[in-house]
Amino acid sequence: MEQFFVGFETLAKLYGSLAEANMFFYRNHEDVDNFRNLIEQRAMVIEDTEVIFSELKSKFFDKFGEENITHANLIDFIYAVVEKIPETADYAKQVTDSLRELVETNKLVEKKVGSFQEKLKTEVGKVRQTSKSLTGYRQLETYGSCFINKIK
Structure with a gap:
């Protein structure tokens, strides 16, 4: 169960770091090189989040044996984990909040x-x-x- 707390917390931090990078770019930089750097950073972080997400799905399957969760997207997976392990609700909220913030900052970067x-x-x-x-x-x-x- 500890893996889900740590995994959700890590995902929230990673998505939060992307949102911070988006805001930094939006406020301070306005050239193609900085945009390229932002995209490269994003690719590395997304790769990390995919690995963590995959590991969490694997642990969830091992613990609860639900086959359909292996094909779930992140939000569906979070809801499934919270349903089975209610103690993870606060950590899950951190992830969804950081994702929401990332979506908002993505819109700002798109505008920039x-x-x-x-x-x-x-x-x-x-x-x-x-x-x-x-x-x-x-x-x-x-x-x-x-x-x-x-x-x-």
Whole structure:
């Protein structure tokens, strides 16, 4: 039974850390590199949560022998554990609260990324405007410029 307390607590901390990282990104960073770092961190944490979740399902199956729980999603699994082990209710609430917070911060990150998608479109537009005067051509020689400046 201790495994479920520890497992739920760990899941809550991991999901909470993702929510914190989302908020940090939302408040402080606005470039693609920081977004890439956020995504990489997220991938590692999600991998950890999947391992913990899988272990918890295995322990639950060993203890209660319910076959259908092995295919359950996280929320259904939490409800099943709380139903069988009511003492885990507080820990389960921590997990669901941290998931709720993660969903909310994901929306903020999505909004932030949407804003720099617009900035990127603007920058690409500027680059296209400045490069309209250049026309690329296939070089016969392997040296020299591959653009001809059409401005006279």
